[in-house]
Amino acid sequence: MTQPVTQLTTQPMHPLLEIRGLRKQFGTLDVLKGVDLALNQREVVSVIGSSGSGKTTLLRCVNLLEEFQGGEIVLDGESIGYRVSDGRRHRLRDRELSRQRSMTGMVFQSFNLFPHLSAAGNVMLGLRKVRRMARDEARAIAEKWLARVGLAARADHYPSQLSGGQQQRVAIARALAMDPKLVLLDEVTSALDPELVQEVLNTVKSIADDGATLLIVTHEMRFARDVSNRVVFMEQGQIVEDGPPSEIFGNPRSQRLAEFLRNTRT
Amino acid sequence: MELFLDQVWTARWPLWDGFLLTIEIAAAAIACGTLLGCLVGIQLVFAPTLIRLPFRIYVDVMRGTPLLVLILAAFYIPSVVGLNLSATQAGIVALALFAGAHIGELLRGALQSIPPGQSEAARSIGLTFPQMLAYVLLPQALRSALPPWINTGVELIKGSSLLSMIGVGELLLKTQEVIGRTFMTIEFYVFAGVLYLVTNILLDQLGKTVERRVGGHL
Numbered sequence: 001m002t003q004p005v006t007q008l009t010t011q012p013m014h015p016l017l018e019i020r021g022l023r024k025q026f027g028t029l030d031v032l033k034g035v036d037l038a039l040n041q042r043e044v045v046s047v048i049g050s051s052g053s054g055k056t057t058l059l060r061c062v063n064l065l066e067e068f069q070g071g072e073i074v075l076d077g078e079s080i081g082y083r084v085s086d087g088r089r090h091r092l093r094d095r096e097l098s099r100q101r102s103m104t105g106m107v108f109q110s111f112n113l114f115p116h117l118s119a120a121g122n123v124m125l126g127l128r129k130v131r132r133m134a135r136d137e138a139r140a141i142a143e144k145w146l147a148r149v150g151l152a153a154r155a156d157h158y159p160s161q162l163s164g165g166q167q168q169r170v171a172i173a174r175a176l177a178m179d180p181k182l183v184l185l186d187e188v189t190s191a192l193d194p195e196l197v198q199e200v201l202n203t204v205k206s207i208a209d210d211g212a213t214l215l216i217v218t219h220e221m222r223f224a225r226d227v228s229n230r231v232v233f234m235e236q237g238q239i240v241e242d243g244p245p246s247e248i249f250g251n252p253r254s255q256r257l258a259e260f261l262r263n264t265r266t
Numbered sequence: 267m268e269l270f271l272d273q274v275w276t277a278r279w280p281l282w283d284g285f286l287l288t289i290e291i292a293a294a295a296i297a298c299g300t301l302l303g304c305l306v307g308i309q310l311v312f313a314p315t316l317i318r319l320p321f322r323i324y325v326d327v328m329r330g331t332p333l334l335v336l337i338l339a340a341f342y343i344p345s346v347v348g349l350n351l352s353a354t355q356a357g358i359v360a361l362a363l364f365a366g367a368h369i370g371e372l373l374r375g376a377l378q379s380i381p382p383g384q385s386e387a388a389r390s391i392g393l394t395f396p397q398m399l400a401y402v403l404l405p406q407a408l409r410s411a412l413p414p415w416i417n418t419g420v421e422l423i424k425g426s427s428l429l430s431m432i433g434v435g436e437l438l439l440k441t442q443e444v445i446g447r448t449f450m451t452i453e454f455y456v457f458a459g460v461l462y463l464v465t466n467i468l469l470d471q472l473g474k475t476v477e478r479r480v481g482g483h484l
Contacts, residue, residue, distance in 0.1 A: 063390050094395050102392025112387035116405045126391035
C-alpha cells in the first residue's frame with residue numbers, strides 16, 4: 001500500500017472520514033455530483049434530504065457496496081476502494097475490499113439478518129471468520145453486545161422469532177461487535193412499525209452517547225436533531241447545507257431546505 | 267398366488283441384487299451429480315458471461331435431451347474415443363451428468379431467490395466472497411433446494427431402470443430375466459413397480475423429515 005506523503009504526519013485533528021469530490025453515476029444518471037464531507041472521531045452526523053437525493057448511495061459508497069467514478073474516500077488515513085497507479089484508478093481486489101469494509105459497520109433499513117443463524121450466531125459470524133476469534137471468545141463478545149442492546153435473553157432465538165425492532169437491535173449489535181471505526185446507519189427505522197421505532201432510536205442514541213462515530217441517514221427529523229452534532233442536508237446529489245442541528249432546523253439558509261423541512265414537519 | 271410367491275422366493279437373490287444395484291447406481295449418481303451441480307449452480311450465478319456460457323449450454327443440452335438418449339450416448343461414445351467403461355459405469359456417468367444439470371439449475375434458482383440484502387450484510391461485516399458463499403448464501407440456498415433435490419433423487423431411482431437397455435443388471439433387467447424363466451409377466455412387473463414405489467415413498471418421507479429439521483428458520 002502506498003500512502004500519500006502528506007498523510008504520514010498525523011495531525012492532531014485529522015478527520016476520521018474524509019470524502020472529497022465524490023461522484024457516482026448509475027448509467028447516465030448522476031447520483032452524486034461532487035460530495036465533500038468530513039467526520040471527526042466521535043462525531044455523530046445525520047444526513048437528511050428527500051428520497052432520491054443520493055444520501056443512501058453516499059453511505060453505500062463508504063461501505064464499498066457501490067463503486068464510484070470520481071473523488072476519494074479516506075478512512076483513518078487510508079484511501080478506500082481504489083488505488084491509483086499510472087494515473088488510472090483501479091478497484092482494489094476482493095480481499096482488500098473485505099478488509100476495508102470490516103473497518104466500517106453498516107446497519108440496513110431491512111435489517112438483513114442471516115435467517116439461518118441465531119441472534120448470537122449473526123453477531124459471531126464476523127468475529128469468527130473475519131477477526132478469526134475462537135468460538136468461546138466470539139460468543140462472549142456476542143453476548144456482551146446483545147446485552148448492550150437489551151437482548152441478552154434472546155441470544156439463541158432466530159430472526160424469524162424476533163420482532164422487527166429486536167431484529168434491528170441484533171443488526172446493530174452485529175455491526176458494533178466488529179469494533180468498527182465508523183458505523184453507518186441507513187434509515188434504520190423506516191421498515192419498522194411505528195410502535196417499534198423508539199426502541200431502536202434509543203439504542204442508537206445510547207451507542208452515540210458511548211462515543212461511537214456515526215453517519216446516519218434518517219427520515220426522523222426529531223431524532224436527527226436530538227442525536228447529532230451536525231446535520232447535512234442533501235439534494236440532487238449535492239450537499240446543500242451542513243451545520244449544527246440548531247441551525248439546520250432553526251435557521252435554514254437555503255430556500256430548498258426550508259421547503260423540505262416544511263414538508264416533513266409532522 | 268402361492269405359485270407366484272414361490273417364484274419370488276426362488277428368485278429372491280437375483281431380485282435383491284438388482285434392487286441393491288439400483289440403489290447403488292442412484293446413490294453414486296446423486297453424489298457425483300450434487301458435486302457437479304454445486305459447481306454449475308455457483309458458476310451460473312456468479313461467473314462472468316464468457317465462463318458462464320459453457321455451463322449454460324451444458325445445462326440446457328442435458329435438460330433438453332431424453333435420459334435414454336443420454337444413457338445410450340454415454341454407453342457408445344466413450345468406446346469410440348478409446349475409453350473403456352463398463353455398462354454400469356457408463357450408466358452412472360449418464361445419470362450423474364443428468365443430475366448435475368438439474369441440481370445446478372435448481373441451485374441457481376435458490377441462490378437467486380436470496381434477497382440481495384443478505385450478500386450486502388455479509389460483505390459489510392468484511393466476509394470475502396468465498397466466505398460469504400460458504401457461511402451465508404449456500405446454507406440458505408441448500409435448504410430451500412432440499413425438496414427439489416430429494417425429487418431429483420427419486421427421478422434417478424426411476425431413471426436407473428433405463429439402464430436395463432444397455433444391459434446393466436439392475437432391478438428391471440433382473441425382473442425381466444425372472445419373467446423370461448417363469449412367464450409370470452404381469453405379476454413380476456407389478457412386483458418391481460411396487461418396489462420402486464415403496465423406495466421412492468420412503469425417500470420422500472426421509473426428505474420431509476430432514477426438511478422439517480433444518481428448514482425451520484427460513
